[in-house]
Amino acid sequence: MFDIGWSELVLIGAIALIVVGPKDLPDMFRQIGRFTSKAKSMAREFSHAMEDAAKESGVHDVAGDLRKIASPKSMGLDTMRNAATKFESWDPLKSSRDASVKKAVEAEEIRHSAASVTAAPVMPPPKEVPVPPPAVRARPKAVRRRAMFTESPRRRAVPRRPTPKK
Template structure:
């Protein structure tokens, strides 16, 4: 009637409990229930009175005559539907018109060629997918990067004070992913510094 769900009713009940109090709440709900019952009864009486008035005025008789007048139209429509149904059934059963044998042979050849082309294309796509999947594992490049720190022990023979300063720079560079040009530049710099200091 009011389109309230259980959650809304619970919220209303909690608010009523807070506002009215636990002593007077059952009495209040009882009076609200009685009021709602009286309102529903009045609505039922009103609709019953309106139906009785319509019956006395002859509205039901008018409705019956209108229905009786429209029945022939409905029966005529039923006949039209039956005839269209039979026509559609006949056309559906007949199916597609058959081709001449020569044309049918050409159509079969075309269908066969298109099937062959489709299977060849799918095979090529599968080969391309396999080829694309194979080069994906490239962890072999990382061991080459691991070889570069092996060149640094030559620079580690420096005195302790200089050795503490030198590893700070190269230590920052290996943390990044070195590209091939950056790696060669860094290697040439470290070897040049090692030669100068030695």
């Protein structure tokens, strides 16, 4: 409560011993103990009285109703949290891979069932034809560009119109 360490307590005890004296020191500690116990009992009685008054007025019932109304479950926030968690853990690449694997397995099962019904030999899937690499194009020649920022920019002379004489 007061955050007093052992070193502070020893210092306070030494000062009390010097100021009060060794003869009256036990009586002083006894009086301090009685005072603190009275203060604690008064605080305890006050808090019990306030709790009893709150129970009589129905504050606890109202507080319970407010907690129920404001709970995340009643507002539907728990379903939103679950949906957000599912969305964050969703991997689109994993689901597409799983779907393609399922489709391949289903297609293989259909082939096997069709082969067993017709008793005809199953044709192996066609082999992939290698695609030639794209032709390498010649690299275009580098175009010299004029620097945008130079130390002394060149300015073109602008012809001036003669001013009319009056």
